[in-house]
Amino acid sequence: MSLISDIQDYPWTSLLAGILPARLTALLPARFQVTGAQIVPPTSIVGNALTVVLAIMTFLACLTAGGVYMVNQSANAWVDDIASEITIELDPVNTADIEKKMTLVSLFLAKQRGITRVKPLTAEDSAKLLEPWLGETVSISALPIPRLIAVEIDRSSPPDIDVIKTALTQNFDGVTLDDHRRWQAEIRTITRSTALGGIAVLGLVAAATIAVIIFATRSAMSSNRKIIEVLHFVGAQERFISSEFERHFLGLGVRAGLMGAFAAAVAFQLLPLMMYLLGGGAVTAAETRRLLGSGELDIGGYLLCLLVVVVVAGLCMLTSRLGVFRVLKSYA
Numbered sequence: 651m652s653l654i655s656d657i658q659d660y661p662w663t664s665l666l667a668g669i670l671p672a673r674l675t676a677l678l679p680a681r682f683q684v685t686g687a688q689i690v691p692p693t694s695i696v697g698n699a700l701t702v703v704l705a706i707m708t709f710l711a712c713l714t715a716g717g718v719y720m721v722n723q724s725a726n727a728w729v730d731d732i733a734s735e736i737t738i739e740l741d742p743v744n745t746a747d748i749e750k751k752m753t754l755v756s757l758f759l760a761k762q763r764g765i766t767r768v769k770p771l772t773a774e775d776s777a778k779l780l781e782p783w784l785g786e787t788v789s790i791s792a793l794p795i796p797r798l799i800a801v802e803i804d805r806s807s808p809p810d811i812d813v814i815k816t817a818l819t820q821n822f823d824g825v826t827l828d829d830h831r832r833w834q835a836e837i838r839t840i841t842r843s844t845a846l847g848g849i850a851v852l853g854l855v856a857a858a859t860i861a862v863i864i865f866a867t868r869s870a871m872s873s874n875r876k877i878i879e880v881l882h883f884v885g886a887q888e889r890f891i892s893s894e895f896e897r898h899f900l901g902l903g904v905r906a907g908l909m910g911a912f913a914a915a916v917a918f919q920l921l922p923l924m925m926y927l928l929g930g931g932a933v934t935a936a937e938t939r940r941l942l943g944s945g946e947l948d949i950g951g952y953l954l955c956l957l958v959v960v961v962v963a964g965l966c967m968l969t970s971r972l973g974v975f976r977v978l979k980s981y982a
Contacts, residue, residue, distance in 0.1 A: 700866050701906045704859065708910025708962050709917075711855045712955040716918055718848035719951045725841040732830040736811065738799035741824035752797055755822055759801055764809030767802040859962060860969050867895060867973035878978075892974040896967050903966030907959035914955055918947045 738755060742748050752770050760768045776795045803809055815827045871878060881891060947955075 700862065701902055703862055704903060704906035704962065705909040707855050707859050708907045708958060709913045711852055711958045712911050712914030713917065714848045714851045715954050715958055716914060716947055716951050718845055719954055720947065721844045722841055725837050729834050729837055732833055734802060734805055736801045736803060737828045738801060739826045739828065740797040742794045742797060748797055755825060756799055762809055762814055764804045764807050765801055766804050769800045771798045771800060856965060859965050863899060863966050863969040864973050867970045870895065871977050888975060888978050891978065892971050895970045895974050899970040900963055900967040903963035907962040911955045911959050915952065922946060
């Protein structure tokens with residue numbers, strides 16, 4: 651019950667005055683206005699430096715969260731694509747009529763249950779798949795390039811891959827089936843590793859933010875120690891004193907967070923151009939697009955950046971609150 655009463659009695663309306671700039675606060679209704687002198691100066695050299703530090707922290711956190719989000723979205727799309735297809739490979743060596751064999755294998759696959767489409771790739775199509783690694787050269791056509799058949803499967807009613815693989819082995823020589831399971835497992839491993847790395851970076855940013863706010867809270871209380879001691883000894887409640895610091899650091903966290911998130915949004919907007927300029931060739935650009943997709947965030951990614959701002963502001967508010975209570979206990 652005490653927690654509920656604390657929440658109900660908390661001066662929530664005064665927090666809005668701490669978030670908005672002074673010019674906008676003056677336009678708010680009277681109940682949102684802050685009367686009397688503030689314990690924590692609204693602007694100071696330390697406050698400006700702290701704003702820059704928090705903006706940088708938020709920028710790094712948004713870059714990390716957005717990067718992990720892009721990799722996860724790209725990986726999920728890639729897994730969905732390769733999970734809906736299997737690839738049949740025909741060895742061109744020791745095969746007299748590879749085109750006839752391609753036709754027979756394609757007809758055999760088309761009769762199998764759960765297969766929706768069979769698309770034999772021409773020799774030119776197979777050669778184009780190697781161009782990002784070997785380049786455009788006439789000598790590619792002279793290589794014994796394996797012939798491929800792309801097979802789309804019905805995701806709602808998939809075929810028995812093991813049965814098809816066994817039947818292909820028994821009826822055709824030099825034919826192998828790749829169900830892409832190994833690639834799916836590797837993609838999921840990379841995605842989990844990226845997510846864990848991102849969580850570790852976000853944890854470090856959160857720890858650094860908490861440490862900075864603790865230092866700033868103690869510095870502000872030290873510079874206003876006499877005022878706080880007088881208020882404390884004349885009977886001012888700890889909630890009143892802490893609310894002054896919470897309003898100050900919440901507004902600082904929101905403003906700094908929005909600055910960092912805006913800078914991160916600009917960086918994500920410029921990322922496709924940077925990928926193009928720093929691609930390092932066709933192979934690197936192709937691999938980068940496979941990993942990050944188009945390099946652009948969707949609405950979900952930008953909402954995630956806004957969530958980072960909320961978390962940073964909340965950390966500033968809660969850390970300053972706990973820091974004030976801890977210091978006030980030493981006055982008792």
